[in-house]
Amino acid sequence: MPVSTRSQVTNHEENEQRTRTRHRSDQADASSHLNVALRNPHHGLKEKMKALTLLYEQQKRASSAFRNQSPKPDEKRFATHPSVDLVNSCKREDKETKDSRLLQDVMKENSMSTMPAPMGAKLPSSRVTRTFVLPQPPTEDAKENLLMGPDRILGFPSCPRKANVTTTVARKLSMGSSVAQTELKGVNGDKNMQELEKPEAVSGKVVPSGSRILVFVRLRPMSKKEKESGSRCCVRIVNKRDVYLTEFANEHDYLRLKRLRGRHFTFDASFPDSTSQHEVYSRTTADLVEAVLQGRNGSVFCYGATGAGKTYTMLGTIENPGVMVLAIKDLFTKIRQRSCDGNHVVHLSYLEVYNETVRDLLSPGRPLVLREDKQGILAAGLTQYRAYSTDEVMALLQRGNQNRTTEPTRANETSSRSHAILQVIIEYRVKDASMNIINRVGKLSLIDLAGSERALATDQRTLRSLEGANINRSLLALSSCINALVEGKKHIPYRNSKLTQLLKDSLGGACNTVMIANISPCNLSFGETQNTLHWADRAKEIRTKEGEANEETLQVPDSGTDQAKLLLELQKENRELRVQMARQQQRLLALEAQALAANSPTPSSVSSLLTPPSTAHPNEKRKPRSSFLHGNCFTPELKRKVAPEGFRELQQTVKTLEAEIEKMKKDHALQLKQKDDVIRELKRKSDKQLERGGTEGVKKSGVQTRATLRPKEKNTGELKSPSHRFRSPVPTTKKRSFWDITAANSPSVTALSGRKTRSHVIPEPGPPSMLLQSRRARRTQLKAQRRNQRQEMTMVGHLYLFSSILSAQAGSSTWEERRSNIAW
Ligand SMILES: Nc1ncnc2c1ncn2[C@@H]1O[C@H](COP(=O)(O)OP(=O)(O)OP(=O)(O)O)[C@@H](O)[C@H]1O
Structure with a gap:
């Protein structure tokens, strides 16, 4: 790092000193004795030498043991180093001789040194020699480090190290695996x-x-x-x-x-x-x-x-x-x-x-x-x-x-x-x-x-x-x-x-x-x-x-290949199913077209619809028509059967419908007849009134309507239509009808109750009543009415026919259904 403060360095050196002390304390008693001596710079030289000799003996034993255990360091490693020749030459020497010479050097230096032993060594600048004070064993490695050449080198390790490889233990990455x-x-x-x-x-x-x-x-x-x-x-x-x-x-x-x-x-x-x-x-x-x-x-x-x-x-x-x-x-x-x-x-x-x-x-x-x-x-x-x-x-x-x-x-x-x-x-x-x-x-x-x-x-x-x-x-x-x-x-x-x-x-x-x-x-x-x-x-x-x-x-x-196989199989199956479905749809369409062609009303059948039926059984319970979507409908046998059966059914339906139409025609004719009667009666009455010159009634009532002419019928709750289909709902006493409201809101009633509503507005006078028209005009109007009624009837007939065809196609199974299908 670019900057290191004094305090940091001091701390670090203190730490190292502490570490050294801890390591030294692990050594034998003799060694600890030596440490005490080495730490004290004022201790006698004799004692120092004694301690060094003791240490040397101990370390010699340790280094020989180490040499036996550990492989020789690679000499090539230091090939480029300036001190390589010296190292090699040193290695060629007998180890014991070298060690003893080193010790002698150390002892000599210590005897001459004024510096405390553990802190270093000194030589006169004129001398070209190696100077060490080692609180650690002079192992081969250490010696290599110190053999820096002919120059005066002041170097020493700051941290003692046990010369035993077994003290170093492998450090693992936190990989969580043995890999x-x-x-x-x-x-x-x-x-x-x-x-x-x-x-x-x-x-x-x-x-x-x-x-x-x-x-x-x-x-x-x-x-x-x-x-x-x-x-x-x-x-x-x-x-x-x-x-x-x-x-x-x-x-x-x-x-x-x-x-x-x-x-x-x-x-x-x-x-x-x-x-x-x-x-x-x-x-x-x-x-x-x-x-x-x-x-x-x-x-x-x-x-x-x-x-x-x-x-x-x-x-x-x-x-x-x-x-x-x-x-x-x-x-x-x-x-x-x-x-x-x-x-x-x-x-x-x-x-x-x-x-x-x-x-x-x-x-x-x-x-x-x-x-x-x-x-x-x-x-x-x-x-x-x-x-x-x-x-x-x-x-x-x-x-x-x-x-x-x-x-x-x-x-x-x-x-x-x-x-x-x-x-x-x-x-x-x-x-x-x-x-x-x-x-x-x-x-x-x-x-x-x-x-x-x-x-x-x-x-x-x-x-x-x-x-x-x-x-x-x-x-x-x-x-x-x-x-x-x-x-x-x-x-x-x-x-x-x-x-x-x-x-x-x-x-x-x-x-x-x-x-x-x-x-x-x-x-x-x-x-x-x-x-x-x-x-x-x-x-x-x-x-x-x-x-x-x-x-x-x-x-x-499954494994990847199995999965791929499965996928392919499923895709294949899916393709096959799609083809099958398309075929079935085609068949179905063909069948439906066939059936429609068979059931479609030919000109003769249409004409027969208009002719009165020979036999009509409207309430007869019919067999439900078999559905085209039935499971077996695609078998060729059934295909052959379905068409004539459907045709027979249709014929019957047509017959029934014809009977119904005939009946309705009769009803309608009856209704028309009754209406004519009523009109005739009314005409007669109006003629009488006119003859009597009774214009008072007209003046009193203001506007005369048909309703005013049939007060009694209104009370019975029945309309003038003879058909039961046109019955009006029976009036209830509880519910107030529109008429009740208008009556209640009439000026007379309002005057009594004092309450006004929107219906107080008096309507504008309408067109003149038919009764007020001339005879000829009335006759023309009636004719027009009848013509309209006839046209309506024809339309109803056509509608009936059309709806019957539709209902037949839609597959209404029962008579009631078909009847309800007819839009009355
Ligand atoms: N191990 C090596 N072997 C051979 N040459 C080396 C080696 N390491 C560095 N060099 C050479 O040293 C020179 C400086 O190296 P390099 O540029 O990598 O330094 P640097 O630390 O990246 O410098 P800077 O921080 O200024 O970028 C280069 O010419 C490089 O080839």
Whole structure:
């Protein structure tokens, strides 16, 4: 991290001191005695030597036991290191001789030193020798670390480590399955990696359950420029885990000549400069990819000073692709192998945080706004591309990198000036042991952070310094978050920068997170390297939440192929049924047409309808007509039977209808006759009245109507019609009829009751009554009436005929039905 306050460093050193003390207390009595002696700088040299001898004896035994157990460290690992020759030459020496010489050196130095033993060692600057004071056994590894060449090196491990591989225990990702471990073994094939230490062992305290952030360190090789400038390597990686950082004392700084600076760190794995990209990927990210395929979220981020090799680790080159490329390739390969139906969805988004603005790298445009919802922090409007192959992903990645802000600085020619986040969301289906289909969704975030830098290291130009300030600010926010998370604070200041907002899930969410700290071997970058290692060491203690795998079991009872078969069968059946139904409909239509043709009234039958029926039995109960929709109606036998039977029925119906019509005709003729009689009677009466010159009645009543002429008939409740069909309803005493109301509202009654209604309005006088017309005019009117009646009768006959045909077609089964069908 760019900034580390004095108090933080002090705290850290105190913690380490405490850890050292705790470790020492675990040792034997003699060792504890030694510790007491070592802690006291004013203790006698004799006692110190005694203790050292004791310690040496003890550690010698331990180291010989260790040599018997553990495999020899790979000599090739250090091939590029400046001290390789020295290391090899040392190895060629007899171990015992070497150890004893070391001890002698130590004892000599201690006898000469004025510094307290555990704090370091000193040699006169003229002497070219190695100077150590080791509170830990001088194991082979430690010796390697200290053999830094002919120069005067002031270095020592700050943290004692038991020289026993069995103390390191494998740390697992929170994958919830054995796959992780299997993969780990398969991919790494390294005993030490399988036996990574427990989180508790790393932090030195009991921590709650959950997944700890995995922290790895990668050392980059010395650049040509650095070599040419005569820079030295200040970092040693031992046993692929331990990082020894040493500081070369400045020969001209006489005041600090005696000051010793050097640190020792232990991580989940540390990669020397010769480590290949594939090895880095397989050790750091392969398990994470596996976890993502199990439906979990995973994050990998590279952290380090500018020019330390973050982008190289994440992106790499075309010849040596980095973690991003290898992870995506691995994802695609594994999805294709595992997907049960061959389908998968891979969505890709790529953004950068530059000068505290979020930009879409795949479709650059306006800055994006960060929003928080239930799923976490989201960049609103970020493009999600669906990729179908690795090549497509590569093309997208390339496009995104072209859009990424990079500038040459003094520290790095292609320095990334922004933090880049590549997010891959995968969705695919797998089958479990009980053949259930499980839908899995996982998210992998690959983050390449911009490098922390000192203002002096980069250009002093305004834009670069502003970029640098923003980068440092966001990294400082990141370090604050790491601090808060490690200290278990309730409030984590994610909102201090856009970067921490975006990393919220990776740091404190339900996510498996890997941090790769990139460091430079150059002694000129000692400060930055120390900072990086310090924060990486701190990040080891962060624990992310234990999250559920994002998977959903789809309730499909049968296998995919069975399902497909079933679907095909059902489709086939459906097609067949449709064809059958169409055929049946055609047959039905044909039958109906046939029946209609057979039942349709021919001219002869119409004429027969008009002739009087020979026999008519209207009340006779008829057999219901068999329905065309009956189940057996499609048999050819029945088809032959149905037509004549229907025809016979129809003939009978016609006959009955004819009889009915005849009867009605008679009734109507009778009615007409009665009406004529009434008219004649009325005429006679009116003639009499006229003859009597009785115009008084006319004057009295005002308007004479037919109703006034038949008051008695009105009382009986019968109309003048002779037909029983035209009987009016019997008037009830309770209900007031319209006539009652009008009578009640008549002026005389109103005068009595004093109440007025709308019917008080006196109607306009109507046309003159028929009785007032001349005789000739009356006769013409009557003739017209009769003509109308005759026409009505003809129409009724036609209607009757028509309705009978309709009812016959509609399939009315009984006589009553048919009769009711006739619209009277
Ligand atoms: N492991 C490695 N092997 C070989 N070359 C490396 C390695 N790591 C880094 N480099 C080289 O070091 C130089 C700087 O690396 P890189 O650009 O990745 O640094 P960086 O940390 O991303 O810097 P910045 O933060 O400024 O972007 C590059 O030229 C790169 O090729």
